[in-house]
Amino acid sequence: MSTDRDSSVQPTPTSPDDAPLPPVTGNDQVDRALAALGQLPTLDVEQRIARLGAAQEQLQAILNGSRDAGIPMPDPPAR
Secondary structure (H helix, E strand, C coil), X not given: CCCCCCCCCCXXXXXXXXXXXXXXXXXXXXXXXXXXXXXXXXXXXXXXXXXXXXXXXXXXXXXXXXXXXXXXXXXXXXX
């Protein structure tokens, strides 16, 4: 049994400066919701749950808004 640590495992950030950058989607509303998750590793469990819940609500509202606006979805790529 090996006791070596997996080198692909990243350390948990301990400050906001150590946290990875959130993805950029090109949709300002989605990007703001995702950016709010950037500090999750530095928050306690209760704060993480609250932040995740708020982001989920924001993303759901964005998705529902796009559906209500009748924005056509692109066709899937041909296989």
